[in-house]
Amino acid sequence: MSQIAAKTYEATPARKVAFLGLGVMGYPMAGHLARAGHHVTVYNRSAAKAAAWAAECPGNATAPTPREAAAGADIVFACVGNDADLRSVVLGPDGAFAGMKPGAIFVDHTTASAEVARELYAAAQKLGLHFVDAPVSGGQAGAQNGMLTVMCGGDAAAFDNVKPAAMAFSRAFTLLGASGAGQLAKMVNQICIAGLVQGLSEAIAFGQQAGLDMHQVLDVIGKGAAQSWQLDNRGKTMADDKFEFGFAVDWMRKDLGLVLDEAKRNGARLPVTALVDQFYADVQKMGGGRWDTSSLIRRLR
Numbered sequence: 001m002s003q004i005a006a007k008t009y010e011a012t013p014a015r016k017v018a019f020l021g022l023g024v025m026g027y028p029m030a031g032h033l034a035r036a037g038h039h040v041t042v043y044n045r046s047a048a049k050a051a052a053w054a055a056e057c058p059g060n061a062t063a064p065t066p067r068e069a070a071a072g073a074d075i076v077f078a079c080v081g082n083d084a085d086l087r088s089v090v091l092g093p094d095g096a097f098a099g100m101k102p103g104a105i106f107v108d109h110t111t112a113s114a115e116v117a118r119e120l121y122a123a124a125q126k127l128g129l130h131f132v133d134a135p136v137s138g139g140q141a142g143a144q145n146g147m148l149t150v151m152c153g154g155d156a157a158a159f160d161n162v163k164p165a166a167m168a169f170s171r172a173f174t175l176l177g178a179s180g181a182g183q184l185a186k187m188v189n190q191i192c193i194a195g196l197v198q199g200l201s202e203a204i205a206f207g208q209q210a211g212l213d214m215h216q217v218l219d220v221i222g223k224g225a226a227q228s229w230q231l232d233n234r235g236k237t238m239a240d241d242k243f244e245f246g247f248a249v250d251w252m253r254k255d256l257g258l259v260l261d262e263a264k265r266n267g268a269r270l271p272v273t274a275l276v277d278q279f280y281a282d283v284q285k286m287g288g289g290r291w292d293t294s295s296l297i298r299r300l301r
Helices: 026-035 047-056 066-070 083-090 114-126 139-145 156-166 181-209 214-221 229-239 249-266 271-285 293-300
Strands: 016-020 039-043 075-078 105-108 130-133 148-152 170-175
Touching (some): 075 156, 105 156, 130 181, 156 170, 271 293
Parallel strands (some): 105 130, 148 170
8 A cells, every 4th residue: 555645736936856865754755755856866864665655656756865866956855864864864965965956855754953053054064055954743644645744944045945756745844043043943842742632641540540431521621722733633543552553652752852861051941851751661671662652541441
């Protein structure tokens, strides 16, 4: 079954683009760019994954290195694992920066540190290139449906240049400030989610302990002030003890590590976030590293 759902695209001028990283997010994101009419060259560490993508999106191309993928592209998109992965596809003789033409724009959708975003922005400037940090929210389903929320940091001109193409996989693509602002906004997003999921876990566990029909209760409170995306999309699966899908605990711990490191730098106090991070560590010890983040409730059962 295709990882790229049907979507209606707004007509935009076709661009020559590259996409680096074909994981659960990047594969469908690159596919939406191709289906919107852009000329896409992809790179992935596993060549077999790149070949599978090219078979699903005929008329586009694969490349053996980030440098070759980026050659001649107007925009180079990337979505990889962490700061180190990002540096590995951007820098060095085979990195994207080595292949990009003057004035081209690198758009990073990795959830990474604000520090690495500023570092690569500065490196791009020295080479006559542009860099936009643009982490996403919406999870695997949002990527497959082309309905991601994208938080951007960087220069307005580069952002404006990229936005029409990026709307192929976005429902919102917003500039929030200078380099690093996108990553900082994603940290705000993850802080919100951590607290919400822990609260929802405690509520559902409490209701079940009290003997309530939690499907019915969630239907009722979902129409009031307790409503949230997490309640609507995860409440009933939490009640049913189902977690083999969604955003993995391992990824959330990586993201919360970035949040807590940044908080040490800027002096923000995050007592609940730090506690929930440790609760996720407990879930990992239970063997739940690949379970959805809603599996926090397992600690309470």
